[in-house]
Amino acid sequence: MPAEPDRAAIYTLVEHTADLGIVVYGEDMGTLFAHAAWALFDVISDATTIEPRRRLPITLDAMDRADLLVRWLGELLYVYDTQRFLCCDATFSVLEPTRLEAIIHGEPLDESRHPIDTEIKAVTYHQIAVEQVGTHWQAQVIFDV
């Protein structure tokens, strides 16, 4: 992830009065899932402040692509909630519609460097969409805040 990333090329915020969500973009599935992780932590904090100092492995199985994306972000939220681990990037050795094996990059929360903006309670399946638009991939995820 570049030091000064173009946020609008990674994701846009979707907001209604009670809901908060993201539309994420990527040229392939790997980029889409990595961008979704970056966007999640950009909503929670400011993703540009997160350094890829540590790595953690994650393996997940799911019913389909949309389910996999929800589980992916749910897993990152769990890791954040239990280990205070902020993720800014991910690389995938397996990324199939129903399975992923990933290494996530990031660091533990340091309140002097990482602002905390939003508590995300859960990642939801509400209006979940993962689709190919031309040659690119796009996904929408709504959070329970």
Add this chain to the structure above:
Amino acid sequence: MRILGSGLSRTDIEGALRELVEGLFRNIPSGVGSHRKDLRLSRAELKRVLQHGAQWAVAQGYGVQRDLDHTEEGGCLAGAQPDRVSDRALERGRAQLGSLGSGNHFVEIDYVAEIYDAPVAHALGLFRDQIVVTLHTGSRGLGHQVCDDSLKTMQRATTQYGIAIPDRQLCCAPLTSPEAHAYIGAMYSAANFAFANRQLMTHWVRETFEQVLQRPPRDLQFEVIYDVCHNIGKFEMHPVGGEIRRLCVHRKGATRALPPGHEQIPAVYRDLGQPVLVPGDMGRYSYVLIGTAQGGIETFSSSCHGAGRALSRTQAKKSARGRPIARELEDRGIYVRSAGRATLMEEIPEAYKDVSEVVDVVHGAGISRKVAQLRPLGVIKG
């Protein structure tokens, strides 16, 4: 959601408000991922919390039997099955018991500004200018994880039972299925965690007032007026087509508001109807209402549980940017402390609808009846 009455009037805490708010802020951990360092429970003990709810807290010395008598279902939902709660949920919940969380969760010192129904207010122990404390917190990360785990199970169940749904978040299973049975056992465990959480906080509210005002408990007379969980499915008896039937009523953004005489209201209030707590925003007011017979007929005894947002969080932050929100509120006599830098901005009063208009609609429709209006003096936001 819980409301505590006291024997104190506004004049009793004059000059001590700031210290009380600071004391509560110190004694009740708040903010994103907040946890208590002095209440690290073993796994077995946490399971007892999930089984017994607020009763566990009282047995540990955090409160008295009377608190439970004034709490929905005695502060413990029967049917909780802690073994249905995943290791992950236990892990998320273990450190968070006794903490407030963030977002719209709060502890508020209010005073009773208006009484609309004097006999009911009197029966609930409310009087004009009385100091009351309202608590809004729930099952924290444990509840979120129970939901998360169950959503995964229900995604498969929806397909398995051939149920067509318009949105995947509405995934479900028949109430009689093993999946539903497991979910109810886990959900009620989460509700019991929330009851215990509010009971612990009640204890710390009492302690804080005792410490700051240097007065013994018998002077302060902090009593639980009522405690009710919202955002939950509950089994209740309701009339359907002239017949009384057992229903599972799922309320989201709503609260239970049982009519007078309903057997699920604690005995002390059964003749009155169920107390209904409707928090507004931190700058204006909140309300205490009472359940009605008409609500029992028209809404399966359900009422609103808040004002509802008028501005999205980003809009609120935009509107609050550069403004000294805490000072603005202080100028109106409200002392505010917040753990998160963004929370105060997201929770500015104008981010919410005017709850008095919402409550007037509920009152006018006869779903619940107004009893008293509360106005904030001190607020802690997560």
